[in-house]
Amino acid sequence: MNPSRPDFCHPYQPYDIQLDFMTKLYRCIEDKNIGIFESPTGTGKSLSLICGALTWLRDHERRSLDVEDNDAESTDWLVRAEIAARRRRNVLEREEVEQKLAAIRRREDKRNLKEGLGSTKRVRLLREQTTQQQPNQDDLMLEDYQSDTEDDQLAPKTSHSSFSSTTQALLDKLRGPINSDVVEEENDRLKLIICSRTHSQLAQFVSELRRVKPPSIFSSASGDQVLGNDIEECVKHLPLGSRKNLCINSKVNRLTSSTAMNDQCLELQKAGTPKDKRCPHLPTKDDKERTSAFRDAAIAHIRDIEDIGALGRKMELCPYYASRSAIQLAEVLTLPYPLLLQKSAREALGVSVKNNIIIIDEAHNLMDAIADTYSISLRLNHLEQSIRQITAYVVRFKNRLKGKNRVYVTQVLRLLNSITDCLRATTNLSSQQDVTVTASQLMSGKGVDQIKPHKLLQYLHESKLAHKVEGYTDAQAVGDPTRDQAKGVLMHFQNFLAVLMNPDDEGRFFVCRQDGETIVRYTLLDPREHFRDIVQEARSVVLAGGTMSPMSDYSNYLFSYLGESQLQTFSFGHVIPQHNLFATAVTRGPTNIDFDFTYDKRSSESMIMELGQLILSACKSTPDGIVAFFPSYDYLAKVISIWQRPSTLEPLMTILQRTKATFQESKGVSVDELLRDYAAAVDSGKGGLMLAVVGGKLSEGINFSDKLGRAVIAVGLPFPNANGAEWKAKIQYVEELQYQQCKVSKGMNEAECRSEARRAGRDFYENACMRAVNQSIGRVIRHRNDFAAVLMVDRRFGTERISQKLPGWIRGSMNKSTQSWNEVEVGLQKFFSNR
Known part of the structure; x- marks a missing residue:
């Protein structure tokens, strides 16, 4: 099957590499494959993703109608009539939706959402409570708990979102077959589900989406109108976010913790909560008209997450819950990584990946994102706090705790004590910073061997013990300034309990000391099983990024269960002419000192001074701005301290600052003001030197285009600590x-x-390092007419093993021979003199 439009409805004249990108993307989706697409920043990657995928989506929907036509030609008249009627009904329904959305757009343009938003019913806004309401003690009491299965059987009935597929399969096997009469609901409209790391990155994606007009299903492949009506088929897009992004209740959104916000929101929805204390913005069964109006308004225009929040405030309707009503009609969903990667988050939002197309942009750190999503840590002082909270709760309600409630609360205390005892013993016996422990060690306390973690987790979910205990603690701590620190502690432990059940080969537990505190953390090592359900359910999964190289890790450790024909990798060139890039490995400095920034040798003061002379020389040869990336904050601080020492004349740092205004990235400090000052220095004509860190805030998502980044210098290779x-x-x-x-x-x-x-x-190990390097040096060359130099300072950059892990567009421009610094300097001067 070929695309209906050879230009894929691209709003501009696409470059050849963009046409190649869109063609391969279209084919990847059509063939139901998994694709990894690397296309450098500045090559129009976002537009290529949108145009290629949306063209396929609309072509597929139109073909689905054409298939019914073909079926109608080959059957008897009764079946033909039924198929024709069904097709006509489907098209008319789509036409009706488009006409309704067009009317909303016209009204919005005229009255700016003052009218036409459905019901005129207004919601009374509750006045802020000036005092904390004391909860009813009966509301904090646990209800009688009866397990759904006998103690010797396995539960829960439903899977837990933190379990990997391996863990869930084991539970299912042990539990045995389950009879279910549940029939899976029919899928809603086929969708593109587009993810990125942050809402700000998604907002940039949305701005590109506004430029695109994909083919209409109301037209034939030749462009003729199917129904004869001139209908504008808009892109029906919906951004999704968490409560933190969308909550409009001031009692909830003023909380700083996401866990606290979620808990407070759920608390305001409880059936026993008085009506005047419930959330006034929550959609109810009586709000169908307003919810439908919100749904139509949300997808009538292409909006970002802030627009959806503003729409909710204007309609006085919770955008977090009301936006779910628009999911079925939407054809494009945008959401950040965690809302896709966590099954519980997808289910909470009502998002299904089944048979849909998943596009993950900025996917170079996807495996790390999966690991972070399913990794968790607990502080020893928080565990001790949990023990005190539950103990106080038990003392208060001991005469009313009966049966299984008493049994399970006792088990929670035993498990908490077991983990805290293990942490204390581990830190007392070991002087190492990080110590590996096992789940068995954490659960080795007295009586814990009789606990079935899966049943205890089921109990915690169904009894809502954490909410009850926290509610009691909260009520007792009115006026206590440390009250917010106790929020969500037990919920965090509940999440930790889930990972205790993961197979040993999926992750590891570590006990470490950090800022004087003892912490136990679970690190997921195997991301495959937690992403596998998405891969298996979706029609196609596309990973895209500017620097996906090296790609072997994805095939080896994320998609290793796929056949060779199912996984495709593509690396596209840059749109810039080859002469707009000067890239080279620098193995020796101005006085022929070898650059070897391995951990054992990088502290050499003579080499650090040689590096300073190289950067000084580069500053004199390069106009405007230069960005230098160092392996770590500590190493950058060491280098600067040596450059600041007085020499026979004056400190090297002083000379650098006189040549170009010099700026330094610092750990934990906002970079907004730093970037503003750097840009001002470059714009003033003096030029700027930015000393940054690989993996820091300036190494990802920051645009050093044009004058801000005429050269980027990568100093050494930022290998993580292999001894940790x-x-x-x-x-x-x-x-x-x-x-x-x-x-x-x-x-x-x-x-x-x-x-x-x-x-x-x-x-x-090397791939993890080189992905970080590739991200850093990708901060320059941001559009077709941009030009810059890339200097990679370390003898190892000159080796085939390391250079082959660079992006293809840089490898193709690198000088293959080893050059002295004098040759590099002459090449730099010639490169910039021709601009």
């Missing part, structure tokens, strides 16, 4: 996985498999 417990565990996991695969499929002997495993571990 967490990275040791990651490398060990990769080596073991590779060893097992080698034994099963390659028929190698023991020694060969061990050697293959070590190579895989080293490759995985």
Whole structure:
């Protein structure tokens, strides 16, 4: 099947690489494959994704109607009549929706949402309560709890969102078959589900979406109108967010913690809550007209998340809940990573991935995002706080706690005590910063071996013990300034309990000391199983980014269960002419000192001074702004301290500052003012030197286009600490996985498999480093007419092993021969003199 429009409805004349991108994307979706697309920033990646995917979506919907026509030609007259009627009904329904949305757009243009938003019914806004209302003690009491299954059977009935598919499959197997009469609902409209890291990145995506007019299903492939009516088929887009983004209740959105906001929102919805204390903005059964009006207004225009919040405030209707009514009609959904990656979040929003197209932009850190989503940490002082809270609750209600409530609350206390005892013992016995522990060690306390974690977790969910205890604690702590610190502690423990059930090979537990506190953290090592349900249910999954290289990790550790034909990888070139990029590895400095920034050698003061002379020389040869990226904040601070030392003449740092205005990124400090001052220095004509850190705030999402980034210098390779417990565990996991695969499929002997495993571990370690480097050097060259130099300062950049992990558009422009600094300097001067 070919696209209906050869230009994919691109709003401009697309570049050749954009046409290639859209063609391959269209085919990837059509063939129901998984695709990894690398296209440098500045090549119109967002528009290519939108145009290619939306063209396929509309073509597919129109073809679905055409298929019915074809079926109608080959059957008897009664069936033909039924098919024709169904097709006509479907098209008329779509036509009616489009006409309604067009009318809303016209009204909005004229009256700015003053009229036409459905019912004129107004919601009375509640006056803010000036005093804390004391809860009824009976509301804090646990209801009698009866487990749905006997103690020797496995529960829960429904899967828990924190379980990986492996854990859930094990529970299902042990529980045995479940008879269910539930019939899966028919899928709603086919959708593009587009994700990125943040709402600000999605807002940029939405601005590009406004430019596109995809083919209409009301037209034939040739462009002729199907029904003869001139209907504008708008893109029906809906942005989705969390309560933190969309809540309009001042009693809830003033809370700082997302957990606290979620809990407070749910508290205001409880059946027993008096009507005058419930959330006044929550849609009810009586609000169908207003909810429908919100739905139509939400998708009549292409809006970002802030527009949806403003619409909710204007209509005095909760946009978090009301937006769900628009999901069925929407054809494009945009949402941040966590709302897609967590099954519980998808279910809460009513978002299904089944048979839909998933596009994940800025996907270079997807595996890290999955790991972060399913990793969790607990502080020892919070665990101790939980014990005090539950103990106080038990003392208060001990005469009313009966049966299974008493049993399960006792189990919670035993498990909390077991974990705290393990943390204390581990920190007392070990002097290491990070120590690996097992789930068995955390659950080795007295009587804990009799606890069934899955049943205890079911109890916590169904009894809402955490909410009850926190409500009691909250009531007792009125006026206490530390009251907010106790919020959500038990809920956090409840989430931690879920990961205790994960298989040992999926993740590891670490005990560490941080800022004087003892912390236990669970780190997910295997992201496959927590993303697998999305891959298996969706029609197609597309990962896209400016710097996806090196790509081998995705095939090896995220999609390893897919066949070769199902996973496709594409790396597209840049739209700039090749002569607009000067890229080279710099292995020696101005006085021929070798640059070797390995951990053991990078503290050499002579090499650090040589680096300073190189940067000084680059500043003199390069106009406007230069950005230099260092491996870490600590190393940058060390380098600057050496540059600031007095020499025979004056400190090197003083000379640098006299050559260009010099700025330094600092850990934990906002970069807004820093960027503003840097841009002002560049615009003034003096030029600027920005000293930044790989993995810092300036290395991702910041645009150093044109004068702001005429050169980028990568200093060394930012390898993570391979001796830390967490990275040791990651490398060990990769080596073991590779060893097992080698034994099963390659028929190698023991020694060969061990050697293959070590190579895989080293490759995985290097790939993590090079993804960070590629992100940093990708901050420059942001559009077709941009130009810049990329200097990679370290002898290792000159090796084939490292250089092959650079993006293709940089590799293609690199000078293959090893050059002295004098040759590089001459090349720099010539490069900029021609601009």
